[in-house]
Amino acid sequence: MRALNRTEGNPADLLTVEALRRDLIGSAMVVVAERHDGTLVGYATGHATYETGHAEKGVYVGDLYVAPDHRRRGIARALLAALARAGHAAGARHLWLTAQETNTAAHAFYRRLGSKGERVMAFAVVSQDFLNLAAETPR
Template sequence: MRIERITRAAAIHAAAELFDAPPLTEATERFLAAEGHHLLLAYDDDRPVGMISGVEMTHPDKGTEMFVYELSVAPEARRRGVATALVTELAAIARRAGCYGMWVGTEPDNTAALATYRRAGADEEAPFTLLNWDLIAGR
């Protein structure tokens, strides 16, 4: 397995099955062009088998931290260390970028995600409530 940081939209579109929905061309280009946005793909030979995206977030009184935006592994590649390797590589990128930490949110019953993040060195903090604005529906 090898992990590559992706800078070209074609690689993302070639790994479309790893995303929740087909990648949108304009959104893909915007993500790749934004400073502090990272997308890594894990390959088994030349086949993409895993994906992680992260976004550096900076606040005036906190500094910069890495937000793990999304993590996905193809069903046939699960339980082989792909997810842990992707999280570990994103953390290394965050350290090199000067981030003071890295965080992710997941559902409390997502045991696979929780195990992966813990294996990659994450500590659990107090639970929180996620509130969401649906700006498309106008709510």
């Protein structure tokens, strides 16, 4: 996870075992890929979502990462298939995948899965702006 954060230009030092236990374990789907010796080579996280436009449950894929020296071996596809199976068992009917605009390799991979690209802009209210919004008095 720290490697993905570094790759995407996010701080890697904020992610701790305590943070994962507090925020991820038990509240998200997490699948991992390991070598036969137990070395972790990839992971994916998924969260339940709902698409009102299609009136169906889905899985938002938060992270998908495979270590660079293990790519192009079907690991990412296997991770997404595991999330799809878990989601399907819970009633989901789609995966929601995102990638940074410049990550054309991810775009191509998602298209090979049969996904359709949608032109959307993602926004994140973070840090103090998030706290300010959360503190607003209900009207």
